[in-house]
Structures are given as C-alpha cells and as structure tokens.
Amino acid sequence: MKYKNYFRKTSLKQKGDGDFFLNQVLLKKPKIFLEVGVFHGVTARNVCELLYSIHYDNFKYIGLDLFEENDENKSEIIPNTNFSNPFKKIYFRYIKRQNPYSLEAVKDLLKKFKNNIDLVKGNSNNVLKKIDMSKIDYVFLDGGHDYETVKNDLENCMLVVKNNGTILCDDYNLSYAPGVKKAIDEFVKKNNFKCEILLNSRFAKIEQ
Ligand SMILES: C[S@@+](CC[C@H](N)C(=O)[O-])C[C@H]1O[C@@H](n2cnc3c(N)ncnc32)[C@H](O)[C@@H]1O
Helix, strand or coil, X not given: CCCCCCCCCCCCCCCCHHHHHHHHHHHHCCCEEEXXXXXXXXXXXXXXXXXXXXXXXXXXXXXXXXXXXXXXXXXXXXXXXXXXXXXXXXXXXXXXXXXXXXHHHHHHHCHHXXXXXXXXXXXXHHHHHHCCHXXXXXXXXXXXXXXXXXXXXXXXXXHXXXXXXXXXXXXXXXXXXXXXXXXXXXXXXXHCCEEEEECCCCXXXXXX
C-alpha cells in the first residue's frame, strides 16, 4: 500500500518513508493500534486504510495528541502547523474552515472509519496511564520528543511489548532531540527487550 499525504502535513513526508512504515505495520497486522502524536492525522488515515484492507471492520485505531498549543504544554515540541503552500492555506481557511491540527479536523479526515476510531486530546504523560494497554498490539510512538516524555510514554506502553506487541518509535536518532534515543536505549536495556534500528536510524522497533 502506498502512503498518501491527504493534502496535509505529516512527519512521514520524505519519499519512501511512509511506504516503509506501512510495510512495518503490515508485517504484524495489528487489530488495535495506538498512535501517540497524531498531528494532522495523515498517518492515522493511512493506518486505518491499511487495517481496513486487512481486517475489514474488525480493527481499532486510538490516536492521542495535545491538539493545541497552550501554556500547559509549551515545553513540548509541536511541529509548525502552518502551511507554506498557499493552496493548502486557502483550502483549510476558506473551504474546509478548519485548523488541520485540531481534533475536529482529524475526526473529519477519519470519518470513513468513525466506528473504528478513538481520538483523545491530552498530554500523553497523563492520558496513557488511563488507557487499557492489555489489548493494544501496536504502538507508533511519535509524540513528545523530550527525554522525560519519551521515558514516560515507553514505561506506560511496556505491557504492549510484554504481550508480544510492538512499539515503533519515530525519530530515534534526531540531532536536535537526543532525549529520544537516550530514553529508548535505557528502556530497552533495563527490560532486556529487542530493539531493531531501521531506515537509517529513523525508527527503533521494540519487541520482546
Ligand atoms: C511529529 S508530530 C506527529 C506526526 C504524526 N505521527 C504523523 O505521522 O504525521 C508530533 C505530535 O506530537 C504531539 N505531542 C507533543 N508532545 C505531546 C504530548 N506530551 N502528549 C501528546 N501529544 C504530544 C504534537 O502536538 C504533535 O502533533
């Protein structure tokens, strides 16, 4: 399956990276998928299309994001949500009348799968503790990029790995976010998990 951009921004924009990601998901055919860091929902839509093609209606996608910049979350890295492409600016401001980085806009992008999705607005440091991890079999970790947040997210998703699931972490080796690598390396070592570094150190795949 080819990764599509749906006229929005995504962290998997580099040619081939999205296809590589989808092939990773396809290898495991998960039924309950959690994405931490949804942003404009492009990966969410691609994952839903893929899981629908495998399981028809028998899958679930859970997506979690701050979905807004405010004083409480100003320490988190939120990618620039504005478009430089004037057509995209006009499309969202005057035609869709939506902020693509909002729960409502992502819900709209995923409306085809409205019975299969659960979108949660909040900080992963708090929200993940309330999610039942026992049924989730795949996590795409692409939310906060500072050390403490990644450490917390990994600890909160530990059960997924223990139940033979997968955590695929994005941005493993980013020069401007070294906390991601540090938190992953420590987590893997402490729990004696397997960690495969993929696609020129972009992804870290953690499994038992
Ligand atoms: C790199 S983007 C995610 C891109 C998306 N996964 C994709 O493939 O297009 C990171 C997202 O994480 C969110 N984020 C950052 N810190 C967070 C936190 N502590 N809890 C929840 N979401 C967070 C940001 O709002 C942003 O939308």
